[in-house]
Amino acid sequence: MTNPPSTGAGAPTGPGLVAELWYPEAPDLADPGLLEALRAVRPGAEVQDGSLSVPHPLDDPDLPPLVTVVVPGSPLGEDGKTLPDVSQTWDWAGAEAALAPCRASVLVTEVLAAGRSAAERVTSLGEVVAVLVARTSPRALHWARSQRVSDPATFGAGDVDGVINVRMFSDAHDEGALAMDSLGLHVFDLPDVQCHFRDREPGEIAELLFATAIYLFDTGDVIEDGNTISGTDGEGRYVCRREASLLDPARLVLDVDLGEPWAAGRRDRTS
Template identity: 30%
Template sequence: MSNKVFQQNLDDKKGPQPGGPYLIQMLFKEPVAMPDKEKMTSTMEKHIGAAECFCYDSKMAGFAALDHIAEFKDGKCPVQLMVMKCDKFKGKGFDAFLKSQMWDCQEDRDRIFRECRYQVIATDMLAAALPTLERANLDTDFLDALAELYPTCEAFYFQNCGKLILAEDVRSHQIEGPDRFIRFGVNVRFFNIQGTEDMLIDTVGMSTLYLPDLQYHFHDMDPNWVVNHAYNLASYILANDNPIKDGETVDGVEDGRMSRNLQWTCQYEDALIQPPRAVLDIHMGTFASGGR
């Protein structure tokens, strides 16, 4: 746990835009060449289905995901997946606030930022027009392809949610279906509220799929129980295209497990901690803090 004190700053407009790009930074110790065009195309097809390489040069490679069609008012076209050339990585923009919420590789975080001097950036384009589950699966299929194409990658940083994950953990995951997006594209953050016994747990990353992030403001409960609840609820919201309406309830937590005996009320509010965004606030009954 970090002991640093951070200021709440909802004037900071930086952060994920709803439906924004799923932007992946791959970090490397040494420079890496763009993989061969044919190899890239075959690896993409292995993971995302039919693919067509529509640009390939020393600066970038672009692939049309032919099975994933984005439809707009004035036409339709395949989603595009872009991979940039290797560039220098200087660690700019990674402040103490962002680093404090990189729970997946706390022990390796400083080493990664110290040793990795190169990066390859990859992103989707036009994917916001896809149905929610289709985009969630395509983005993580794309991630699996990148993990295979770049074996010397040390770590992946997911800009939409602020997660830093060791490459070996990405390559070895056994998760199937849309829960892969929850694992890599959604970050559950934890904060102690200075001067109180209160804690705040929230998510970042759900808005990439036009779904609500979650927020819990509470006291007197093991925060690990709440983190698990947040991941489970985020998974439910993704799998069911967010069926939860203002004022409805969800199962709460008793003795570390979700329980129907305890019902927590859901309410749409503005986030308490940056980035500014709408969240689904979970009122934890007798454990809840703050006014609603």
């Protein structure tokens, strides 16, 4: 199996949601207009030592507010920091060209996310990213947890298109076979979805995996081992089984078995 590329030295690590906004020149995070725009969405937004802190009070008074933090990214070239890899960005042909002139980035991360739902976390981070997109005009958005680069012009608060990605790799040990998976649900302690197959249209399988990933994002970990899902056209019934991921990062996934003659790899269908 061909392993996915590294996100590059200097890329954010850890379990939290992260968006990285890229620019030819770094924006001024102390700009009063930016702070005013953030406070129009969340009145508690503050400037702190060159960064921005945006609290998101939610309904449960026993939990501290989730906080979105905006900080300058490491300079390009420092400690091996590189431009994002666009090899698993399949829906934006202009991603590489948009990143080419970029030399600076801003990181948007979450703090105190424990106890918050996946939707609350995505919405909170997205509110801040949307303001930054409108006020600072980044050239590209990099979602390190999902290995995706997205077009800021298409971004909206609450979008999961960057948070969840569908990747595709060739199988180095089985000519003609492909492995596809979703990446991003692991951030929410949910299983990603994968499929190892041949002789099916990759776009069809990508649509199936993304739709299943969105279903898990919306409803939680409700597809049990041995349950079936239908194709996006309503046809076909495909068995899902939990197993170790074929692709890095190592994690538990739901493997979608397309059955014969399309399934690739070995499967235990007796359990």
